[in-house]
Amino acid sequence: QQQVKQSPQSLIVQKGGISIINCAYENTAFDYFPWYQQFPGKGPALLIAIRPDVSEKKEGRFTISFNKSAKQFSLHIMDSQPGDSATYFCAASNSNSGYALNFGKGTSLLVTP
Amino acid sequence: NAGVTQTPKFQVLKTGQSMTLQCAQDMNHEYMSWYRQDPGMGLRLIHYSVGAGITDQGEVPNGYNVSRSTTEDFPLRLLSAAPSQTSVYFCASSYRGPVFGNTIYFGEGSWLTVV
Numbered sequence: 001q002q003q004v005k006q007s008p009q010s011l012i013v014q015k016g017g018i019s020i021i022n023c024a025y026e027n028t029a030f031d032y033f034p035w036y037q038q039f040p041g042k043g044p045a046l047l048i049a050i051r052p053d054v055s056e057k058k059e060g061r062f063t064i065s066f067n068k069s070a071k072q073f074s075l076h077i078m079d080s081q082p083g084d085s086a087t088y089f090c091a092a093s094n095s096n097s098g099y100a101l102n103f104g105k106g107t108s109l110l111v112t113p
Numbered sequence: 114n115a116g117v118t119q120t121p122k123f124q125v126l127k128t129g130q131s132m133t134l135q136c137a138q139d140m141n142h143e144y145m146s147w148y149r150q151d152p153g154m155g156l157r158l159i160h161y162s163v164g165a166g167i168t169d170q171g172e173v174p175n176g177y178n179v180s181r182s183t184t185e186d187f188p189l190r191l192l193s194a195a196p197s198q199t200s201v202y203f204c205a206s207s208y209r210g211p212v213f214g215n216t217i218y219f220g221e222g223s224w225l226t227v228v
Contacts, residue, residue: 043219
């Protein structure tokens with residue numbers, strides 16, 4: 001059963017717009033929440049990650065918002081660019097399991113010029 | 114620094130054949146894992162290891178076998194290939210311990226087709 005639920009499945013955003021991808025989880029033992037970016041034919045690459053003791057983390061144009069009580073977290077891509085077109089995966093893990101990741105199903109993002 | 118290296122990149126197998134996907138990392142990572150990626154399913158954990166000699170099952174372990182005799186290598190064995198195992202396989206590794214920022218590095222993937 002999917003431990004991390006991700007939405008939307010696909011997203012089209014105009015250049016300069018904000019892309020928002022949402023994820024929800026049930027397991028309160030999760031203590032690490034990364035986002036991965038994957039280009040066709042490549043492996044996933046870490047984009048940004050957060051722990052549950054902070055509500056927001058920003059790195060450049062990428063921001064994670066985390067709501068511990070709602071067990072939800074989201075990725076915001078500000079000023080989206082065509083080069084951001086990729087598949088994005090949220091994930092969650094429990095440090096006691098050796099950082100094995102539980103992934104969402106992914107969001108295919110297309111940023112149009 | 115090679116990072117996580119997977120071989121082969123592409124493989125076609127006949128149903129019932131066995132094979133091993135190789136994974137090696139040169140970062141002295143304790144944790145290694147194997148995922149499979151299928152369209153619309155995201156990445157699903159097959160097996161993982163928290164150190165040499167220690168392995169455990171993930172979400173979809175059936176039909177796969179692993180061992181971890183060294184820190185560097187974590188091979189994935191398909192015992193008797195089935196068409197349902199047609200997928201892209203990713204190996205990943207990370208440092209030991211519950212330290213935040215414990216980045217998990219993925220290999221480039223192995224495309225496997227079972228006919």
